[in-house]
Amino acid sequence: MTIRLSRQFSFGKHQRLERRLPPPVFFSPQNINLILTPAPLFSTDKCILMRVSIIFLSVVLLTVTTPSFSQEYDILLTDGKIIDGSGNSWFYGDVGIKDGKIVAIGKLSADKATTILNIKGLIIAPGFIDVHTHIEGNSLTVPTAGNFIHDGVTSVVTGNCGSSNGDLVRYFEQLDSVKTSINVATLIGHNTVRRIVMGDSQRDPSAEEQNSMEELVAKAMREGAVGFSTGLIYVPGTFSKTPEVIGLAKAAARYNGVYASHIRDEGDDVTSAIEEAINIGRQAKIPVEISHFKVTYKPNWGRSVNTLAQVEKARHEGIDVTVDQYPYVASSTTLNTVLPTWVFSGGNDSLMFRLKNPSIRKKITNEMVERLKEKKLKNFSYAVVARYGADTTLNGKNISDINTIKGRKPKAPEEAETILEMVENGSAQMVFFSMNEADLKNIMQYPYNMFASDAGIVRFGSGVPHPRAYGTNARVLGHYVRELKVITLEEAIRRMTSLPAQKFQLRDRGLIRESMAADIVVFDENLVGDLSTFDKPHVFSAGFRYVLVNGELVIENGNHTGTRSGAVLRGPGYRATK
Numbered sequence: 001m002t003i004r005l006s007r008q009f010s011f012g013k014h015q016r017l018e019r020r021l022p023p024p025v026f027f028s029p030q031n032i033n034l035i036l037t038p039a040p041l042f043s044t045d046k047c048i049l050m051r052v053s054i055i056f057l058s059v060v061l062l063t064v065t066t067p068s069f070s071q072e073y074d075i076l077l078t079d080g081k082i083i084d085g086s087g088n089s090w091f092y093g094d095v096g097i098k099d100g101k102i103v104a105i106g107k108l109s110a111d112k113a114t115t116i117l118n119i120k121g122l123i124i125a126p127g128f129i130d131v132h133t134h135i136e137g138n139s140l141t142v143p144t145a146g147n148f149i150h151d152g153v154t155s156v157v158t159g160n161c162g163s164s165n166g167d168l169v170r171y172f173e174q175l176d177s178v179k180t181s182i183n184v185a186t187l188i189g190h191n192t193v194r195r196i197v198m199g200d201s202q203r204d205p206s207a208e209e210q211n212s213m214e215e216l217v218a219k220a221m222r223e224g225a226v227g228f229s230t231g232l233i234y235v236p237g238t239f240s241k242t243p244e245v246i247g248l249a250k251a252a253a254r255y256n257g258v259y260a261s262h263i264r265d266e267g268d269d270v271t272s273a274i275e276e277a278i279n280i281g282r283q284a285k286i287p288v289e290i291s292h293f294k295v296t297y298k299p300n301w302g303r304s305v306n307t308l309a310q311v312e313k314a315r316h317e318g319i320d321v322t323v324d325q326y327p328y329v330a331s332s333t334t335l336n337t338v339l340p341t342w343v344f345s346g347g348n349d350s351l352m353f354r355l356k357n358p359s360i361r362k363k364i365t366n367e368m369v370e371r372l373k374e375k376k377l378k379n380f381s382y383a384v385v386a387r388y389g390a391d392t393t394l395n396g397k398n399i400s401d402i403n404t405i406k407g408r409k410p411k412a413p414e415e416a417e418t419i420l421e422m423v424e425n426g427s428a429q430m431v432f433f434s435m436n437e438a439d440l441k442n443i444m445q446y447p448y449n450m451f452a453s454d455a456g457i458v459r460f461g462s463g464v465p466h467p468r469a470y471g472t473n474a475r476v477l478g479h480y481v482r483e484l485k486v487i488t489l490e491e492a493i494r495r496m497t498s499l500p501a502q503k504f505q506l507r508d509r510g511l512i513r514e515s516m517a518a519d520i521v522v523f524d525e526n527l528v529g530d531l532s533t534f535d536k537p538h539v540f541s542a543g544f545r546y547v548l549v550n551g552e553l554v555i556e557n558g559n560h561t562g563t564r565s566g567a568v569l570r571g572p573g574y575r576a577t578k
């Protein structure tokens with residue numbers, strides 16, 4: 001006779017699923033614990049004797065009965081259309097999961113499963129890997145990561161654009177103790193290490209400072225970073241020259257890291273900015289990931305044909321260059337990027353000093369207006385406020401509107417003045433409408449492009465974030481795959497799973513294969529889609545029925561279970577030292 005215990009009884013999770021198991025009839029290890037700890041009813045000697053006998057008896061019983069508790073699969077997904085992440089066509093099959101891993105694929109016996117989920121007609125795919133995120137801010141305070149998990153994302157790479165946590169040992173400990181719903185890997189950021197060593201100075205590092213920065217990168221790699229990131233439009237990274245970055249990239253390369261770059265320019269100078277990233281890959285012998293690949297502002301629209309050719313040429317030369325993209329024509333970053341970078345040299349006090357000096361202030365607004373003209377724009381209406389702490393009633397409004405609200409004339413220099421005022425009052429997070437659809441689709445069709453949100457964990461309902469935080473993957477699968485047929489479903493899944501896993505060396509993820517981690521998404525290909533918009537961003541994506549992270553159900557019937565089964569994914573430098 002086989003006695004089976006339900007998972008509900010023995011491990012206390014996931015009770016609301018279809019089950020074929022009888023109710024619990026026997027005891028579990030937890031019950032034994034209860035037996036082992038009654039209040040002492042006897043004298044000490046007798047009590048000890050009694051306890052020893054109970055322990056002995058229990059161990060015997062446990063040994064005899066344990067095999068019958070253990071099912072072959074904790075969860076069995078049956079009758080799905082499996083898209084395995086390789087890019088191959090879908091096929092019908094069941095997927096068996098045990099102890100956080102995929103253990104079997106094919107026609108599997110339902111009798112051997114604790115929990116059975118019949119997903120007839122739905123797609124089973126590997127959990128999506130978002131290689132370009134910024135989750136430092138909320139990873140410990142909003143560990144359920146709803147915006148990611150409802151979009152099918154089970155793993156993220158954070159620390160992008162040069163900005164990461166500086167103390168990875170501590171950050172990983174915090175993540176390990178809080179436990180997030182998603183797996184987390186991180187890069188070590190250039191701006192982070194530069195600021196530690198040199199503050200916000202606008203100059204080259206001394207040899208000693210260069211060494212210190214390289215040592216910080218190397219240390220982070222040993223601690224588990226998956227690579228090194230730059231944000232070369234941001235302070236202080238923007239003050240660096242290429243040799244500095246090559247030195248730091250070499251430090252990451254020693255530990256098999258990746259170099260991920262927010263390049264120096266995505267507009268007029270995009271070609272030389274890409275060339276710099278490629279050259280860093282060439283010199284430092286490191287794989288390159290060009291972040292949020294795009295061409296911005298109207299005079300540059302159409303240039304994606306050339307920039308992709310540039311990437312392809314580097315690949316032919318043998319440099320491992322790949323790119324990522326968010327599927328929206330608006331970008332999102334701080335309002336500070338509208339000002340010339342020299343304004344930020346030396347940190348906040350220097351910034352405030354410059355803004356208070358009328359002649360320097362005039363010079364700044366002149367440069368801003370000049371740059372606007374170069375972009376062939378008449379005003380700053382392309383810039384929309386996502387979050388302005390000093391006055392939240394301005395969230396969602398563009399700079400031209402705000403300028404009018406402030407009672408200024410609708411002219412570019414006046415709008416520049418409005419921007420400076422906002423920077424003085426703590427600055428704002430912005431959305432910039434600067435790309436076009438043809439480039440976006442062209443980049444989407446590039447086989448070595450992956451999809452990435454460039455977002456953080458969003459506190460539901462708070463602020464006006466870029467909709468990519470909620471809908472990146474669903475938008476690709478719904479809008480671009482199903483509606484516009486820009487790429488196939490299998491190809492989209494490959495770019496969301498095995499391609500990022502390969503690039504960032506997440507060796508046991510990104511494919512539906514035996515022995516891989518059971519990070520899995522189950523979705524309806526006819527319903528999947530993004531619902532988050534620029535006006536109303538706080539809406540989860542539709543169509544994801546189940547999401548499993550390390551074999552545990554985080555989304556069940558479309559709802560977050562509260563389960564936080566994500567793990568820290570430490571990189572190759574850490575693994576090599578273990």
Ligand SMILES: [Zn+2]
Pocket residue numbers: 160161231262291292
């Ligand atoms: Zn960036």
